[in-house]
Amino acid sequence: MxxxxxxxxxxxxxxxxxxxxxxxxxxxxxxxxxxGAFLSIFGPNGAGKTTLLRVLTTLANPSxxxxxxxxxxxxxxxxxxxxxxxxxxxxxxxxxxxxxxENLLFFSEMYGxxxxxxxxxxxxxxxxxxxxxxxxxxxxxxxxLQRLSIARALLHxxxxxxxxxxxxxxxxxxADILDQLIASVRAQHTFVMVSHDLTKxxxxxxxxxxxxxxxxVLFDSRDNIDADxxxxxxxxxxxxxxx
Amino acid sequence: xxxxxxxxxxxxxxxxxxxxxxxxxxxxxxxxxxxxxxxLLTLVIYQIALSQxxxxxxxxxxxxxxxxxxxxxxxxxxxxxxxVHEKDQGCLEALLLSPVDRxxxxxxxxxxxxxxxxxxxxxxxxxxxxxxxxGRPIAGPFWMIALSxxxxxxxxxxxxxxxxxxxxxxxxxxxxxxxxxxxLMYPALLAAVAGTSAVVLGGDGxxxxxxxxxxxxxxxxxxxxxxxxxxxxxxxxx
Numbered sequence: 488m489x490x491x492x493x494x495x496x497x498x499x500x501x502x503x504x505x506x507x508x509x510x511x512x513x514x515x516x517x518x519x520x521x522x523g524a525f526l527s528i529f530g531p532n533g534a535g536k537t538t539l540l541r542v543l544t545t546l547a548n549p550s551x552x553x554x555x556x557x558x559x560x561x562x563x564x565x566x567x568x569x570x571x572x573x574x575x576x577x578x579x580x581x582x583x584x585x586x587x588x589e590n591l592l593f594f595s596e597m598y599g600x601x602x603x604x605x606x607x608x609x610x611x612x613x614x615x616x617x618x619x620x621x622x623x624x625x626x627x628x629x630x631x632l633q634r635l636s637i638a639r640a641l642l643h644x645x646x647x648x649x650x651x652x653x654x655x656x657x658x659x660x661x662a663d664i665l666d667q668l669i670a671s672v673r674a675q676h677t678f679v680m681v682s683h684d685l686t687k688x689x690x691x692x693x694x695x696x697x698x699x700x701x702x703x704v705l706f707d708s709r710d711n712i713d714a715d716x717x718x719x720x721x722x723x724x725x726x727x728x729x730x
Numbered sequence: 731x732x733x734x735x736x737x738x739x740x741x742x743x744x745x746x747x748x749x750x751x752x753x754x755x756x757x758x759x760x761x762x763x764x765x766x767x768x769x770l771l772t773l774v775i776y777q778i779a780l781s782q783x784x785x786x787x788x789x790x791x792x793x794x795x796x797x798x799x800x801x802x803x804x805x806x807x808x809x810x811x812x813x814v815h816e817k818d819q820g821c822l823e824a825l826l827l828s829p830v831d832r833x834x835x836x837x838x839x840x841x842x843x844x845x846x847x848x849x850x851x852x853x854x855x856x857x858x859x860x861x862x863x864x865g866r867p868i869a870g871p872f873w874m875i876a877l878s879x880x881x882x883x884x885x886x887x888x889x890x891x892x893x894x895x896x897x898x899x900x901x902x903x904x905x906x907x908x909x910x911x912x913x914l915m916y917p918a919l920l921a922a923v924a925g926t927s928a929v930v931l932g933g934d935g936x937x938x939x940x941x942x943x944x945x946x947x948x949x950x951x952x953x954x955x956x957x958x959x960x961x962x963x964x965x966x967x968x
Contacts, residue, residue: 544827545826545827546823546826546827566737566829566830566831567737567829569827569828569829569830570737570829572827573827574823574824574827576820576823578819578820578823579819579820580819580820580821580823580824580827581819581821581824582750582754582815582818582819582821583818583819584754584757584758584815585750585753585754589750589753593746593750594824594828596738596742596743596745596746597738597743597746597747597825597828597829597830598738598828598829599737599738599739599742599829639824
């Protein structure tokens with residue numbers, strides 16, 4: 488089993504292609520992201536953002552090229568890699584007929600979390616859901632589901648957290664809570680977030696990526712990005728359509 | 731140098747998935763209720779179909795086929811439901827994101843489905859016996875019927891879980907289970923019906939016929955489960 492080195496890039500993608508038949512959802516994507524970075528990925532619908540996230544989280548295999556996360560190849564070391572990543576999606580990825588506590592205990596077992604009861608209690612307290620720990624998840628509001636989803640993603644202390652439009656469908660209060668939660672764990676993880684919200688994405692990121700038609704239009708450090716110029720580039724891709 | 735975390739045991743993950751499925755089913759009773767009701771309705775249809783057959787007709791000639799027909803259609807209904815739970819709110823993705831070998835997911839889901847199917851079978855057989863077999867005793871011991879049911883049900887649960895996984899991942903997937911299940915299960919069902927029929931009807935050498943059928947059924951189960959085991963990664967993965 489490979490071991491991740493402390494100086495390993497958090498994400499390393501080289502000439503990545505993911506094809507669905509003749510259509511290339513990702514077409515020669517390459518990027519390198521240092522550990523501790525926060526990458527925001529922008530692009531129009533069908534640009535390949537979610538496909539890139541699915542490849543990096545081992546939910547889809549590349550057709551060509553390579554991708555490594557935390558030093559682990561997404562194909563060859565997929566099982567080892569899954570120990571080191573977490574995903575927060577607009578879909579909560581939780582069982583509606585289990586309670587909040589049962590959901591987290593189940594995923595603790597799947598990840599082999601030490602002292603699962605204590606860890607679950609700690610996370611439920613952090614996301615302010617400890618008082619609802621015995622309630623079925625199907626009774627939760629959208630904001631509560633998203634908070635519990637964050638707790639699920641953090642259970643096994645992943646190195647890299649992937650966020651797929653995490654603010655989608657949240658009311659302003661729930662979005663504020665999500666902001667606070669991300670800020671509270673920001674220093675401990677590398678983040679890769681897909682977003683349509685340019686302001687929020689640029690506010691959070693250390694690196695930004697624009698995808699269109701499966702290709703990289705722009706990838707740079709936030710320090711080198713002028714927000715107005717970036718917005719113009721982003722808007723020019725919106726009419727480019729599906730890859 | 732950061733050390734890779736120790737791998738959690740597959741046995742622990744298997745138990746967690748199986749326990750989760752059982753807890754959720756006991757809580758919702760979706761599969762068990764729908765499967766039991768469907769079986770009872772099938773028996774009612776049998777009653778209607780056989781009501782004109784006359785008192786001289788020996789139901790034992792077709793009893794094994796009727797029982798397995800009920801099991802097959804009932805299992806198709808339940809198996810379709812078993813993976814739908816995982817699709818709700820992206821749960822299957824959450825499961826696939828965890829560091830679990832895909833065959834562990836398959837075996838846990840298949841064992842869960844086998845348990846639920848056998849619960850329904852345990853309820854069905856006595857009702858069938860009372861409704862249709864009164865005054866017509868079976869020739870062999872009951873444990874032989876049970877063994878035949880277990881061997882046949884292992885095949886149903888294994889292949890059915892595989893196809894149900896394909897169904898939830900494919901567009902228009904609900905057709906997959908209904909179209910592919912019976913062709914794939916045909917040899918195993920033939921063996922199961924033959925084994926059960928031998929015990930019901932008796933006659934010279936029925937035990938040899940029974941063991942031959944059970945052996946054939948077990949062999950077919952093993953081949954199909956190995957094939958499904960090898961292919962499951964492709965079905966749930968990319």
